Amino acid sequence: MIALFKTTALGLFIMFMSVGGAQALSAKDIMIMVDERTRQQNDSSFTILRISTCKYGLKGSKVKCTKKPVVKKLESASITVGQNGKDIQSILFVREPKSERGVGMLSHTYDDPAKDNETWLYLSALGKVKRMVASNSDDDSEPVSLFGSEFTTEDQETGKIDEYEYALLDRVTYKGRKAYVIEQVPNANRARKSRYSKSVVWIDQERFVMLKAALYDRKGRETRRIFANKIEKINGIYLARSVTLMNLVESRLSNMALLSIDFGVDINSALLTKRALTDTTFREKHLKSLRAQAN
Numbered sequence: 001m002i003a004l005f006k007t008t009a010l011g012l013f014i015m016f017m018s019v020g021g022a023q024a025l026s027a028k029d030i031m032i033m034v035d036e037r038t039r040q041q042n043d044s045s046f047t048i049l050r051i052s053t054c055k056y057g058l059k060g061s062k063v064k065c066t067k068k069p070v071v072k073k074l075e076s077a078s079i080t081v082g083q084n085g086k087d088i089q090s091i092l093f094v095r096e097p098k099s100e101r102g103v104g105m106l107s108h109t110y111d112d113p114a115k116d117n118e119t120w121l122y123l124s125a126l127g128k129v130k131r132m133v134a135s136n137s138d139d140d141s142e143p144v145s146l147f148g149s150e151f152t153t154e155d156q157e158t159g160k161i162d163e164y165e166y167a168l169l170d171r172v173t174y175k176g177r178k179a180y181v182i183e184q185v186p187n188a189n190r191a192r193k194s195r196y197s198k199s200v201v202w203i204d205q206e207r208f209v210m211l212k213a214a215l216y217d218r219k220g221r222e223t224r225r226i227f228a229n230k231i232e233k234i235n236g237i238y239l240a241r242s243v244t245l246m247n248l249v250e251s252r253l254s255n256m257a258l259l260s261i262d263f264g265v266d267i268n269s270a271l272l273t274k275r276a277l278t279d280t281t282f283r284e285k286h287l288k289s290l291r292a293q294a295n
Helices: 009-018 027-041 274-278 280-293
Strands: 045-059 062-065 070-081 087-096 104-109 118-123 128-132 164-174 177-186 198-204 210-216 222-234 237-247 252-262
Touching: 027 164, 027 177, 027 198, 027 237, 045 280, 070 280, 104 274, 118 274, 128 274, 164 198, 274 280
Parallel strands: none
Antiparallel strands: 045 062, 045 070, 045 252, 070 087, 087 104, 104 118, 118 128, 164 177, 177 198, 198 210, 210 222, 222 237, 237 252
16 A cells, blocks of 8 residues: 655646646756655655675675674654655664664654754663764764664655755766766755765656765765665655665675565554653554554
């Protein structure tokens, strides 16, 4: 199942094109559509993920792990809320390895630039919930890592479109796909919270999904690269089944593999609360219901 179509910026564009209109998209228009695609993936969805992290090196021209990867399997539930469904509430739990089962992260992401996103982390060994600071306001601070991987909460954010300036740098063919190359530069307010001075992204011209990204630190050095692969259409939504993030400074990489995703799942909003992080019986009751609904 999939949620009903919303009249969003993407919806208005599709309706405009369907009646014979034609108009060149600006760089910002393109990124609004990409953001909408991402938001659709989080609309009443239940997901099973596998994240593998390792140190890497070059063997010939190929990137290879130099040590056995650390592998974690995660369960994630998310819903869209707020005005026009532009805010996202999500919760992730470690399912494997067994020694880390119960470690969880709760995130509330807001489209409004005036509202900082909120993240709470629960480590079962400590037995308490810790609220993570949203701002990345000094050179020593770091965004929150997703369970020890190279992926961070900042890398996973949606919305906040108005906090960036966009420029269409080029139109290219990348891996057989026609793509827009777009530069994103944070405005002054966003720059105070971000580790990045800019990013350059390759966007599929037909499917409006990211194919590749280059991320630059505050000194203008490219420090991270992201590659999206195995892009498939699932329940009418294009998404990548495999995303790899390379940390060029630490020579570490993480791959996030989408093992399964179910849309239109009946998710009780009570699951997306701090109680679910600490109350095992409560959490498992809700997760059991989601597992039963999954295909």
